[in-house]
Amino acid sequence: MGCTQSTKSQSAAGLQLWYVKQIEEQVRSFYENRPKSDIEDEQEWLEFVEDQIEEVWNADGL
DSSP: OOOOHHHHHHHHHHHHHHHHHHHHHHHHHHHHSSOHHHHHHHHHHHHHHHHHHHHHHHHTTO
């Protein structure tokens, strides 16, 4: 007695869902557990980029 195509599709979909959930958990864990220094570095970079964008816009008269 073999598996039907529907059963195989459901199994594949279930496996894909499990895999997506595993990746989501890894990403969530990464961002929740990163050092404060990384967050501060990212904030500094964001502020720098914002300043650069404003300078370009002002130079272009936007």
